[in-house]
Amino acid sequence: MGEVIVITSGKGGVGKTTTTANIGTGLAASGLKVVLVDTDIGLRNLDVVLGLENRIVYDIVDVTHGNCRLKQALIKDKRFEGLHLLPAAQTKDKTSVTPDQIRELCAQLKKEFDYVIIDCPAGIEQGFKNAIAGAEKAIVVTTPEVSAVRDADRIIGLLEAAELHNPKLIVNRLRPLMVKRGDMMSIDDIIDILAIDLLGVVPEDEMIVITTNKGEPAVLDNNSRAGQAYRNVARRITGEDVPLMDLEAETGLMYKLKKLIGFK
Amino acid sequence: MLDFLLRVFGKDNSSSKNVAKERLRLVLVHDRADMSPQLIEDLKEDLIKVISNYMEIDENALEVNLDSSNNTVALVANIPVLRMKRTSNRKEKIG
Numbered sequence: 001m002g003e004v005i006v007i008t009s010g011k012g013g014v015g016k017t018t019t020t021a022n023i024g025t026g027l028a029a030s031g032l033k034v035v036l037v038d039t040d041i042g043l044r045n046l047d048v049v050l051g052l053e054n055r056i057v058y059d060i061v062d063v064t065h066g067n068c069r070l071k072q073a074l075i076k077d078k079r080f081e082g083l084h085l086l087p088a089a090q091t092k093d094k095t096s097v098t099p100d101q102i103r104e105l106c107a108q109l110k111k112e113f114d115y116v117i118i119d120c121p122a123g124i125e126q127g128f129k130n131a132i133a134g135a136e137k138a139i140v141v142t143t144p145e146v147s148a149v150r151d152a153d154r155i156i157g158l159l160e161a162a163e164l165h166n167p168k169l170i171v172n173r174l175r176p177l178m179v180k181r182g183d184m185m186s187i188d189d190i191i192d193i194l195a196i197d198l199l200g201v202v203p204e205d206e207m208i209v210i211t212t213n214k215g216e217p218a219v220l221d222n223n224s225r226a227g228q229a230y231r232n233v234a235r236r237i238t239g240e241d242v243p244l245m246d247l248e249a250e251t252g253l254m255y256k257l258k259k260l261i262g263f264k
Numbered sequence: 265m266l267d268f269l270l271r272v273f274g275k276d277n278s279s280s281k282n283v284a285k286e287r288l289r290l291v292l293v294h295d296r297a298d299m300s301p302q303l304i305e306d307l308k309e310d311l312i313k314v315i316s317n318y319m320e321i322d323e324n325a326l327e328v329n330l331d332s333s334n335n336t337v338a339l340v341a342n343i344p345v346l347r348m349k350r351t352s353n354r355k356e357k358i359g
Binding site for chain 2: 146157185186189193
């Protein structure tokens with residue numbers, strides 16, 4: 001029996017879809033059977049982030065409305081045997097599916113897969129309620145900004161009210177140099193405010209833009225710092241104890257200078 | 265210049281991170297004071313149960329609200345009393 005994990009944030013644009021794609025790919029890369037479910041009906045994006053947009057035939061609404069069998073709607077990734085996507089519908093809206101239908105869908109999927117990872121839409125309305133309906137665990141993504149942390153706090157309250165206890169936090173797009181300068185909230189500051197467990201810290205990384213352009217998750221790129229962070233997150237999800245990576249390493253002018261002179 | 269030095273050595277409380285933290289703290293005091301209506305109803309019921317041991321109250325006129333002002337949150341209850349009781353109804357009252 002697999003595990004159903006929802007990835008949520010409240011605020012849009014903090015990296016839910018990127019996180020879903022990378023965690024899913026990371027888990028599949030270590031040989032696990034993973035299905036990623038895009039519940040952002042009307043604004044589907046997980047397909048393009050994964051580079052699978054040309055292969056969609058059926059979507060989540062087709063499945064819940066019985067237009068096709070679940071198996072028919074699942075898209076197999078070309079890179080990893082175990083990775084699958086259940087895409088959202090693009091021409092419908094959030095009310096085309098109900099929380100009960102998603103709960104039933106998740107129950108079916110977790111019989112087949114080790115991990116069912118649900119990409120939640122932004123907001124706290126129907127789309128959010130759909131996305132969390134079948135989940136057993138929740139991951140909250142935030143960035144070190146007032147607006148994103150505020151929304152994360154609200155989401156944590158709503159998850160608690162929905163009996164999804166102990167959500168885990170991913171802080172995305174952290175800029176270590178700005179933190180050092182005192183111009184960005186640190187991990188400790190954010191944990192202090194939200195009071196939940198930290199699952200991972202993903203540094204700001206241009207590679208995310210580049211890999212997303214190509215439709216290849218950064219987690220596959222050994223040179224990407226964000227990719228490394230996501231590999232660590234994926235390992236932590238499987239229960240491995242992985243220390244936080246040294247965020248200050250290999251960044252900054254001083255390091256480059258030292259490296260140039262030969263101090264490191 | 266002094267400003268710059270203070271920031272470099274992390275002694276400056278007005279660094280934008282601290283501003284962010286303080287603003288966030290204030291915003292969350294208000295956000296978190298938003299109790300769900302269901303929870304407020306539950307609280308009302310419990311309050312009525314406890315208070316009814318000591319006095320008769322007008323249950324329909326009972327008002328319970330969370331009031332957030334001045335960066336603090338207070339539970340404000342307005343409970344009209346109809347009649348006092350001479351002895352309490354607590355079962356374990358004598359011990």
